[in-house]
Amino acid sequence: MAQYLVLIYGDPTYEAGDDDTVMKGHMKFGEDHGAKIAGGHALQPVSTATSVRPDGAGFSVTDGPFLETKEALGGYYLIEAADLDEAISISKDIPMPVGGVEIRPVVVFD
Amino acid sequence: MPIDGSTVLEDAHRREWAAVLAATVRVTRDLDLAEECVQDAFEKALLTWGDAPPANPGAWLTTAARNRALDLRRREATLRTKLPLLVMDEQDPQGPFPDDRLRLLFTCCHPAIAPDAQVALALRLLCGLSTAEVARAFLVSEPTMAARITRAKKKIAHARIPYRVPATEDLPGRLDAVLAAIHLLFTTGHSAPVGDQLVRHDLVGRALDLTQMLRTLLPGPEVLGLEALIVLTDARRATRVDDDGRLLLLEHQDRARWDREQIERGRALVKAALTADPGRYALQAAIAAVHAEAPSYEETDWREIVGLYDLLARRWPSPVVRLNRAVAVGMVAGPQAGLDSLSALSEEPTLATYSYLAVARAHFLQELGRSAEARAAYEEALLLTENTVERRFLSERLSDLEAADEGYGNERGDPDHRPERGVPVGGAEEAAAEAHGPSDEQRTEDDPQAT
Numbered sequence: 001m002a003q004y005l006v007l008i009y010g011d012p013t014y015e016a017g018d019d020d021t022v023m024k025g026h027m028k029f030g031e032d033h034g035a036k037i038a039g040g041h042a043l044q045p046v047s048t049a050t051s052v053r054p055d056g057a058g059f060s061v062t063d064g065p066f067l068e069t070k071e072a073l074g075g076y077y078l079i080e081a082a083d084l085d086e087a088i089s090i091s092k093d094i095p096m097p098v099g100g101v102e103i104r105p106v107v108v109f110d
Numbered sequence: 111m112p113i114d115g116s117t118v119l120e121d122a123h124r125r126e127w128a129a130v131l132a133a134t135v136r137v138t139r140d141l142d143l144a145e146e147c148v149q150d151a152f153e154k155a156l157l158t159w160g161d162a163p164p165a166n167p168g169a170w171l172t173t174a175a176r177n178r179a180l181d182l183r184r185r186e187a188t189l190r191t192k193l194p195l196l197v198m199d200e201q202d203p204q205g206p207f208p209d210d211r212l213r214l215l216f217t218c219c220h221p222a223i224a225p226d227a228q229v230a231l232a233l234r235l236l237c238g239l240s241t242a243e244v245a246r247a248f249l250v251s252e253p254t255m256a257a258r259i260t261r262a263k264k265k266i267a268h269a270r271i272p273y274r275v276p277a278t279e280d281l282p283g284r285l286d287a288v289l290a291a292i293h294l295l296f297t298t299g300h301s302a303p304v305g306d307q308l309v310r311h312d313l314v315g316r317a318l319d320l321t322q323m324l325r326t327l328l329p330g331p332e333v334l335g336l337e338a339l340i341v342l343t344d345a346r347r348a349t350r351v352d353d354d355g356r357l358l359l360l361e362h363q364d365r366a367r368w369d370r371e372q373i374e375r376g377r378a379l380v381k382a383a384l385t386a387d388p389g390r391y392a393l394q395a396a397i398a399a400v401h402a403e404a405p406s407y408e409e410t411d412w413r414e415i416v417g418l419y420d421l422l423a424r425r426w427p428s429p430v431v432r433l434n435r436a437v438a439v440g441m442v443a444g445p446q447a448g449l450d451s452l453s454a455l456s457e458e459p460t461l462a463t464y465s466y467l468a469v470a471r472a473h474f475l476q477e478l479g480r481s482a483e484a485r486a487a488y489e490e491a492l493l494l495t496e497n498t499v500e501r502r503f504l505s506e507r508l509s510d511l512e513a514a515d516e517g518y519g520n521e522r523g524d525p526d527h528r529p530e531r532g533v534p535v536g537g538a539e540e541a542a543a544e545a546h547g548p549s550d551e552q553r554t555e556d557d558p559q560a561t
Contacts, residue, residue: 002270083197083272084222085280105269 003106004087010099012046012072025095039078046072071099118163126168127238132210137179139195151175193267207275212327219288227262228291308499335392338379342398345372357503361407373402393422412441429458445477465494
């Protein structure tokens with residue numbers, strides 16, 4: 001069993017509660033895959049994001065997400081799956097009216 | 111007469127590599143380690159077979175490689191690999207897919223791996239090509255290819271891409287990815303995007319090997335369709351360039367030299383592949399079959415070809431399919447109709463760097479006697495082509511046009527003048543099977559199952 005971080009990318013103007021069907025979709029996802037979900041949260045809109053990058057002497061702190069894309073990171077799940085195929089299969093049940101998800105295996109340090 | 115051990119060994123390398131490696135991966139659960147063991151087994155064979163190779167070379171090699179793997183595994187503490195072990199089902203391979211080669215193929219062609227890396231992995235792991243050979247096939251440096259293959263192997267291990275034939279509900283989509291990888295290998299060989307040779311027979315042969323292997327392991331209409339497409343397109347191999355290495359279009363190829371035996375085999379495959387709801391490779395193979403059956407270019411059943419492209423475009427509406435359809439329309443309804451069909455494609459971003467669009471436009475303009483515009487279109491195509499043979503073809507068309515213009519002293523040329531040498535309809539028409547260039551985007555775009 002491995003852990004995968006599933007990053008949900010979608011409409012940057014979307015705010016939690018805007019669309020009831022999405023909310024219901026997440027509730028259903030939680031019920032269907034409860035045993036496989038190790039964590040997860042919705043994020044405040046991308047307009048609240050701050051990026052910190054080293055700039056040689058110190059750090060530069062800028063307003064905005066790390067990567068500018070048409071879709072914005074809106075939330076995440078941490079899921080448990082046996083392999084990538086299972087992680088993909090579970091992720092397909094996440095509501096994503098626009099955008100999509102990125103699946104990242106979580107490193108295990110022995 | 112003594113049996114030549116080295117010939118048997120070469121033959122075994124080509125035929126058995128995939129099976130030996132796939133069986134060894136089951137023991138090592140590590141691709142690099144398995145490759146090393148198989149390599150050792152072949153080296154041992156080279157030293158010991160001599161004039162008396164074993165009756166069943168594949169079984170001998172598998173045993174040798176697996177023993178080597180078991181041996182290494184016993185000393186696992188010192189030889190532990192850096193990568194996590196491959197995810198695989200513990201029980202012995204039984205059920206509907208007992209052959210490990212199929213697992214290896216689905217692992218290499220997992221959609222989570224970039225298409226060019228899928229093909230590189232398949233050549234390396236299933237065809238047994240060395241990294242240097244794979245690098246040569248793609249005309250990149252060996253370190254570049256080594257890095258690409260290493261990256262893909264790391265992705266398999268770290269993301270836990272399983273060594274498994276996908277579940278029934280995922281199988282159609284995953285099979286599409288495997289077929290697309292083999293098709294990409296074939297198109298790279300059939301019309302090399304860059305380099306001095308138009309056709310790389312070695313790659314076409316490998317694509318055919320993989321398709322035939324897939325047919326034995328997992329027969330189905332689309333597998334037959336892809337095999338038919340490769341067989342029928344490759345049947346024209348002897349005639350695609352002339353004795354001086356010049357590109358010859360479908361129109362000017364000596365049809366008597368097409369491989370009849372291969373065409374018959376291809377036609378039988380098409381027949382089996384064309385179901386009530388034909389797939390994309392079956393349809394493309396059917397188009398290739400119409401060409402193969404035509405006694406001449408003019409007597410080709412172009413209406414049938416337009417109809418087949420319509421079917422193809424309905425479900426897989428790629429710009430390349432629309433381009434090929436436009437060319438066929440021109441053959442049915444004349445150059446103006448062809449040009450009109452092409453004009454709808456000029457805004458298509460994926461075709462912006464696709465030389466066949468400019469070539470097809472040049473052809474129709476030339477037919478209409480609009481030679482200044484035709485020249486401009488050939489010049490545009492030249493800018494977009496990196497294959498030496500194709501560049502030479504285009505340069506010659508261009509100088510023919512210039513010579514004709516000077517001869518007639520007329521910028522627009524003589525509308526009745528028929529150019530002596532070829533017009534490149536064949537080039538665009540052949541793109542039906544080729545479609546390199548936009549093929550990478552296309553396969554993801556067109557694949558509704560892409561995950």
